[in-house]
Amino acid sequence: MSLVINSPLDMHVHLRDGEMLKNVVEYTAKYFSGALIMPNLLPPITSKEQVQKYKKEILDVCINKNFEPYMTLFLKEELSFDFLNDIKEHILAVKLYPSGVTTNSQTGLASIDTEKLKGTLEAMAHFGIPLSIHGETNGFSLDREKEFMPIFEELAAKFPKLKIIMEHISSKESISTLKKFDNLYATVTVHHLLMTLDDVIGGALKPHNFCKPILKTPKDRDAIQEAVLSGDKKIMFGSDTAPHAIDKKESASGSAGVFSAPVLLQALASFFDKHNSLNKMQDFVSTNAKNIYNINPPKKEIILEKADFLVPNIISSVVPLFAGEILNYSIKQ
């Protein structure tokens, strides 16, 4: 049995830079038609010049040229109408990180003041630039996403023409909030779709499954699965693939992030098949994102076959998601 996916899109990707970029980019560029590239480098991507330079760096190292890296801008401070007008053709979204919530987010916003951001957000709405948000507070780990919901609600209500993307949602509360406002959208990762906190701390400690937002309870995972399987057109795939070298993960102070790029479409096909919903996969991994972001990515056909795929134990210096496990879908090479 095989399944054809047209122009798959991964709308939340950390490609890093330098050597790591070279080691990981092909797993996204080969299997996806396009990807939304996160801007949390050191220093973060905050200008048109940096966007252009980073995009060139990505394309220069890509073997698969039939791939579009959609760029984002790191929101560090208010942005003027003119700045946004000048950069709008070069980016697909502006990314908001609350300060301190994840890797390289130190220079993110310390507070989200909708009055202060009014000019920026109205200009973004005017130009049709979506606001992508890592929606977590600095509260207790399991409550951070839930505690962020009033901020999503305030933003969605005050800026009804702004498209707001709730990134890598991990909780049932996010599903409820998403349904309340037409201008809220969400990305869902493979790991939040398939796993729970038990995959980090339930048996032995599994640093390679450690990520932010932290994996949650079975009820949260079930709510996300239900929403994805319902075919909600406001939910799109975004892997949050985020490679860290093995010594940064198996450490006294382990980095957060799951390197899922090598297993994404295979794991998704297994998931949709298990739930007799393979017909929902095209929308989730491509069509919904095309409609939400108004993009027309390069044509690419990926063929998934029902055949065992043994996930490598390590890729360059990074341990991928499901390392050493067997998935029951493979990508036809």
Added chain:
Amino acid sequence: MSLVINSPLDMHVHLRDGEMLKNVVEYTAKYFSGALIMPNLLPPITSKEQVQKYKKEILDVCINKNFEPYMTLFLKEELSFDFLNDIKEHILAVKLYPSGVTTNSQTGLASIDTEKLKGTLEAMAHFGIPLSIHGETNGFSLDREKEFMPIFEELAAKFPKLKIIMEHISSKESISTLKKFDNLYATVTVHHLLMTLDDVIGGALKPHNFCKPILKTPKDRDAIQEAVLSGDKKIMFGSDTAPHAIDKKESASGSAGVFSAPVLLQALASFFDKHNSLNKMQDFVSTNAKNIYNINPPKKEIILEKADFLVPNIISSVVPLFAGEILNYSIKQ
């Protein structure tokens, strides 16, 4: 300022065996008058001969001889009246591990059938041998202790003359259950008293704070603090200090257990002082355990001084709790 503690007792200790025992035993033997030694070795301690051999191994490597290792027996199957009669002078408690809940618990009980265990538990009550329980199910990590409460309640109600120790309690539900039955008692660790899940997964991943039962929410920690500070005489100190070599912790599959022995009394003094309750410490770390277990440990005076104590980064091959941090009480040498 200084504080004298008489004959401190640590009623839940993993000393391991072989090299590890030699490396860690002195941190317990020097600062405590006695300790309850857990039996989950490989193979577990299930006979009088093993108890005697293990106790001798411990005493042989102790430099501080003014220390009593109180021994326990690993409950693998029903125990006869005669077996218990023969072993009763050699052990202070029988330890029940549900199968699979923590380190070396594979051969623990797969189910807790109070009918099947009736003879064993009635004989233990007859001889005055307490039942020490690692109270967790095999459910979702954050719910395991809560889900175990009906088993504690059934045991406490069916065997009112049996002393039952709820080991290393970590949740508010345990505090509620403890209060319901006169024959339920509990140990509290330093890490469950002072920390939450955020100390494992809240920032970077901290494998050296990873333990079973997993650290819980601020509400759970607060409930435990409140119970300890209330001076509840059914609650005693048991550290669950459980050393693992650094490479077993900073690993793709990290072991559960916190090596707290080097910092216990210093951390407790800081805690009680912070809450203006230094006068409660003697009961918590000694008197309550003496009364619950009816023991008369060797006389030992430990003097705690209000003076900075820089916790070592590593001790032999093990990273201790609070490594590299400064506690504001030291033990006078």
